[in-house]
Amino acid sequence: MEFRGASVYDQEDFFSNYMKRRGRKDSPNNAIENPIIYELIGDFQNKSILDLGCGEASFGKELLNQGAAFYTGIEGSKLMVSSANLNIVRENGTIHHETLESYSFPTNKFDIVSSRFAIHYVSDIHLLFQNVYKTLKDNGKFVFSVQHPLTTSSFISKQTGDKRENWIVDDYFLEGERKEPWIEQIVVKYHRTIETYFKALTKSGFFVVDLREGKPKREHFTNEAEFVRRQRIPVVLAFSCTKRE
Numbered sequence: 001m002e003f004r005g006a007s008v009y010d011q012e013d014f015f016s017n018y019m020k021r022r023g024r025k026d027s028p029n030n031a032i033e034n035p036i037i038y039e040l041i042g043d044f045q046n047k048s049i050l051d052l053g054c055g056e057a058s059f060g061k062e063l064l065n066q067g068a069a070f071y072t073g074i075e076g077s078k079l080m081v082s083s084a085n086l087n088i089v090r091e092n093g094t095i096h097h098e099t100l101e102s103y104s105f106p107t108n109k110f111d112i113v114s115s116r117f118a119i120h121y122v123s124d125i126h127l128l129f130q131n132v133y134k135t136l137k138d139n140g141k142f143v144f145s146v147q148h149p150l151t152t153s154s155f156i157s158k159q160t161g162d163k164r165e166n167w168i169v170d171d172y173f174l175e176g177e178r179k180e181p182w183i184e185q186i187v188v189k190y191h192r193t194i195e196t197y198f199k200a201l202t203k204s205g206f207f208v209v210d211l212r213e214g215k216p217k218r219e220h221f222t223n224e225a226e227f228v229r230r231q232r233i234p235v236v237l238a239f240s241c242t243k244r245e
Contacts, residue, residue, distance in 0.1 A: 002179060002186045005099055005121050006053070006076030015079045017183050019056070026227075029117065031220040033145050033236045036212050037116060040143045040240040044068050047111035050135060052100050052144075053118025057084035057093075064093055072096065072110070074103050100128055105135040112136075115144035120152060120189045125197070129204035136243045142206060145238040148213065152191040155180045167233045194237065206241035213237060 009015050022029055037059075045067040051060055054073030064071050070092045075081050076099040084095045096103065100115075100122050113132050122128050132142050154170040158181050178191045194211075201208055214236030221227035 002188055004188045006080065008182075008185055008187050009055075009077035010079050011185065012079070014183050014185055015077075021183075026221050026223050028214070028230070028235045031226075032214045032216055032230065033116065033238070035217070035220055036214060036236065036238050037114070037143060037145060040210060040212070040238060041112060041114065041141065044112060048072075048109065049112045049114060050074070050110040052103075052113065052115035052132075053121070054084060054095065055080050055116075057087045057095060059114070059116065060084070060093055061087040064088075064090055068092075074098050074100060076100070103131075105131040107134055108137050109135050110137065111140050113140070113142045113144075117145055117147065119144055120146040120191075123190055125190075125192070125200050126204070129200055129206070133204045133206060133243055138243060140243045142201075142241040142243070143239070145236055146197070147189065148234040148237045149191060149193055150233055151235055152178050152180075152189055154178075158182075197237070197239065201239065201241055205244055207244050208239060208241050210240040211238070 009018065021027060025031065044063055046069045048070040049063055049068050051071065051073045054060060054075045057073045060071040060073050071088065073084055073088065073095045075084055075095060075097065078097065081095055081097045088095055113136055119125060136142065150169055151167065153172045154168050155178060157164050157166055157168045173193065175192050175196060176190065178189050180187050180189055198208060213234040216227055216230040218227055
């Protein structure tokens, strides 16, 4: 069976196994992507933040604890929403059980829009980026990460297990659906080139301020072997953009 969007996270076994992996200090989420996202977001004190595909909203909890004015999380998985509501218990935080496609983006509402490893589940990024542009205030910031296109181009090297020892890059310029064997399920993601992300952002009106490919830093890893392995190929692609006036 194939799963699209957030639906796979509502499979209890998958959800449990994913959360265990997600919690590892040396996971790409924690050791690579997390430091980049905080650096790209910069100052979020007294800012209103919209988080697309917020998962269990641990990020939102951190932002509020560190001075964000308001946090809104959008999440399509019921199990994730239940976990998120346990993390976001303050009056200045709220979680919406919506997909990135179904959410009604308010106009000129947020100072910052973030999205972490979620946009590669979305089929139409042009519409999504237009909605993000609309919902940001003037000079607002859009910061997001996706799975790096070098890793989504082909999943042939994952046929024998989740942990890849070699990465096959193939059909890179053939964009579209990819079916990834992941945690004993088949998950549909959308492969796009870096160029496509860049052009879609600028066409929507954004100015691309920064781009990162997730170069690992030793101080973020507890395990030397894992650090060495993560230097072989980029697994994160992250953008920082601003809304032009």
